[in-house]
Amino acid sequence: MARRIRILSDGKPGHVNQSIGLAQAIARRIDATIDIVSITQTFFPHRLVTAAATDKFPDPDLIIAAGHRTHLPLLWAAQQSKAKSVVIMKPSLPSSLFDHVIIPAHDRITGKNIISSEGSLNKITEDLPPKENKGLILIGGESKHTDWNPTALLEAVAHIITDTPELDWSLTDS
Numbered sequence: 001m002a003r004r005i006r007i008l009s010d011g012k013p014g015h016v017n018q019s020i021g022l023a024q025a026i027a028r029r030i031d032a033t034i035d036i037v038s039i040t041q042t043f044f045p046h047r048l049v050t051a052a053a054t055d056k057f058p059d060p061d062l063i064i065a066a067g068h069r070t071h072l073p074l075l076w077a078a079q080q081s082k083a084k085s086v087v088i089m090k091p092s093l094p095s096s097l098f099d100h101v102i103i104p105a106h107d108r109i110t111g112k113n114i115i116s117s118e119g120s121l122n123k124i125t126e127d128l129p130p131k132e133n134k135g136l137i138l139i140g141g142e143s144k145h146t147d148w149n150p151t152a153l154l155e156a157v158a159h160i161i162t163d164t165p166e167l168d169w170s171l172t173d174s
Contacts, residue, residue, distance in 0.1 A: 003030055004060040005062045006035050009038045009040065014066075018121040019064045020034075020123055024125075026062070035060070062083055098113060099113060134167060136169075136171075
């Protein structure tokens with residue numbers, strides 16, 4: 001039996017792209033269908049929440065949303081449909097209210113339901129051409145906010161290159 005994934009969309013392209021990217025990645029691994037419910041049509045809180053639990057589609061097993069405006073509708077729809085909730089971002093409500101919270105690793109937030117991401121989620125699939133064996137090291141230029149330790153910098157670059165001899169390295173600065 002196919003699982004159902006619902007995306008709650010606030011209409012912001014970046015939020016929708018991340019939600020679709022996650023839903024599609026999950027659907028590639030399990031038998032799942034995806035539906036998208038727009039909650040952009042109203043500014044009235046009670047309508048915003050009820051729009052999230054639409055009768056247009058069967059109840060979902062998982063609901064994904066990104067954007068602060070989606071948090072209450074996500075929680076309400078998940079409760080009504082007994083679905084798991086996933087929010088992509090640091091929520092404006094307590095993280096413990098959601099089943100899963102995907103937050104960029106650079107935010108350094110931890111918890112039992114927190115999943116750290118490296119970079120933004122997106123719709124790019126894993127079946128792209130294989131990566132080339134190339135590496136790139138970018139070194140910043142002079143800055144009034146940072147002092148450089150040239151010896152430590154050279155040692156770090158040498159360490160990276162030595163530890164990955166299979167890569168053809170390029171080094172540049174700003």
